[in-house]
Amino acid sequence: MPSTLLAKPNINNLLSSTAMALCSAFCPRISTNFRPKPFSSFPSKPLLSLSFKVFSSQATDASSQDKFSGRVGFLGLGIMGSPMALNLIKAGCDVIVWNRTKSKCDPLISLGAKYSSSPEEVAANCDVTFAMLADPESAIDVACGKNGAVSGMGPGKGYVDVSTVDVATSKLINEHIKARGALFLEAPVSGSKKPAEDGQLIFLTAGDRSLYELVSPLLDILGKSRFYLGKVGNGAAMKLVVNMIMGSMMASFSEGILLSKKVGLDPSVLVEVVSQGAISAPMYSLKGPSMVKSQYPTAFPLKHQQKDLRLALGLAESVSQSTPIAAAANELYKVAKSYGLSDEDFSAVIEALKAKSQDTA
Numbered sequence: 001m002p003s004t005l006l007a008k009p010n011i012n013n014l015l016s017s018t019a020m021a022l023c024s025a026f027c028p029r030i031s032t033n034f035r036p037k038p039f040s041s042f043p044s045k046p047l048l049s050l051s052f053k054v055f056s057s058q059a060t061d062a063s064s065q066d067k068f069s070g071r072v073g074f075l076g077l078g079i080m081g082s083p084m085a086l087n088l089i090k091a092g093c094d095v096i097v098w099n100r101t102k103s104k105c106d107p108l109i110s111l112g113a114k115y116s117s118s119p120e121e122v123a124a125n126c127d128v129t130f131a132m133l134a135d136p137e138s139a140i141d142v143a144c145g146k147n148g149a150v151s152g153m154g155p156g157k158g159y160v161d162v163s164t165v166d167v168a169t170s171k172l173i174n175e176h177i178k179a180r181g182a183l184f185l186e187a188p189v190s191g192s193k194k195p196a197e198d199g200q201l202i203f204l205t206a207g208d209r210s211l212y213e214l215v216s217p218l219l220d221i222l223g224k225s226r227f228y229l230g231k232v233g234n235g236a237a238m239k240l241v242v243n244m245i246m247g248s249m250m251a252s253f254s255e256g257i258l259l260s261k262k263v264g265l266d267p268s269v270l271v272e273v274v275s276q277g278a279i280s281a282p283m284y285s286l287k288g289p290s291m292v293k294s295q296y297p298t299a300f301p302l303k304h305q306q307k308d309l310r311l312a313l314g315l316a317e318s319v320s321q322s323t324p325i326a327a328a329a330n331e332l333y334k335v336a337k338s339y340g341l342s343d344e345d346f347s348a349v350i351e352a353l354k355a356k357s358q359d360t361a
């Protein structure tokens with residue numbers, strides 16, 4: 001694929017190319033066919049975040065497509081699906097939505113989306129249909145169940161599943177879609193509610209390359225980068241590995257906050273110290289201050305984090321990879337769920353540790 005670093009010689013592109021040059025200096029494995037979004041679309045500290053954005057030889061850029069002109073379906077309008085569908089509408093796409101709980105469609109309908117009464121009808125009326133569903137069960141049901149999207153698929157159509165599911169689920173949906181002569185792309189996302197709102201998601205795609213190329217302009221509306229990882233299952237596996245790491249990080253961070261407090265330190269200072277050192281992570285800076293105040297405004301529901309750990313442990317088991325840290329973290333999230341914290345943000349896992357210390361006191 002040819003390099004498309006500088007599409008137009010405007011100030012944004014010049015800034016982007018400067019950033020690319022800086023990134024190249026620090027990252028020899030940089031992909032030359034990656035084009036960062038214009039500088040103005042970065043929320044803050046752009047130079048620093050750019051250096052992470054381009055840190056892969058598999059991050060690719062759509063060089064041949066600038067615009068998707070077909071009709072786009074969107075199934076599943078939860079925390080992630082709603083802002084994603086909204087961004088497509090705002091970008092001028094012709095969008096048809098469906099959600100199990102119909103009332104969640106209403107704000108999007110008032111902003112110009114059309115509505116169809118089943119996933120089948122959406123798929124039948126659209127060129128490409130996206131699905132953002134809770135878990136493997138709902139992803140299979142919406143795709144392959146009664147009046148599911150598969151029934152509305154056919155040659156010339158594409159199905160893009162952006163839900164976080166396991167490899168077997170993704171392969172199953174792929175088979176059903178393929179049996180209808182349509183194309184399939186799995187494209188789970190890294191990034192939470194705010195990146196979804198800001199069009200800054202990271203897509204981990206795999207499946208039909210031609211569909212990947214066709215929908216790249218749409219992925220670029222919704223995200224800041226995209227990886228094409230090859231055969232179906234690789235996107236799901238990558239997402240589960242990333243979220244396995246994230247779940248363990250949050251559990252460990254929770255232990256640190258509570259330990260710092262117990263030994264008489266100010267946990268807010270711990271959050272600040274962590275943010276300045278080698279283990280700093282946006283997640284700690286973002287969630288730490290509210291965790292210290294025992295507040296957990298939901299961006300990524302705890303039940304979904306536990307689902308991802310469960311699925312990641314299954315993935316690890318399938319290849320006999322030992323993952324004791326993730327297994328311990330999973331137990332903690334299960335305890336948190338049993339305390340009624342499923343719909344809180346996943347940072348509420350700290351509450352399970354608080355309860356545990358009281359149990360043993």
Ligand SMILES: NC(=O)C1=CN([C@@H]2O[C@H](COP(=O)(O)OP(=O)(O)OC[C@H]3O[C@@H](n4cnc5c(N)ncnc54)[C@H](OP(=O)(O)O)[C@@H]3O)[C@@H](O)[C@H]2O)C=CC1
Pocket residue numbers: 075076077078079080081099100101104132133134135137138141142162163164165189190191192193299300301304305
């Ligand atoms: N929140 C986040 O930060 C991120 C989430 N993800 C992943 O994205 C997916 C969606 O997450 P999120 O938006 O947060 O989750 P939500 O719980 O907010 O939304 C889940 C969606 O799935 C639908 N759904 C659930 N069960 C069924 C079912 N049986 N049949 C039909 N529809 C169903 C819900 O419909 P209804 O409205 O009727 O309940 C809703 O539209 C998950 O796989 C999650 O792991 C990925 C990256 C980040």
Ligand SMILES: O=CCCC(=O)O
Pocket residue numbers: 164189190191192243300
């Ligand atoms: O699956 C959820 C991921 C959340 C994030 O990447 O911040």
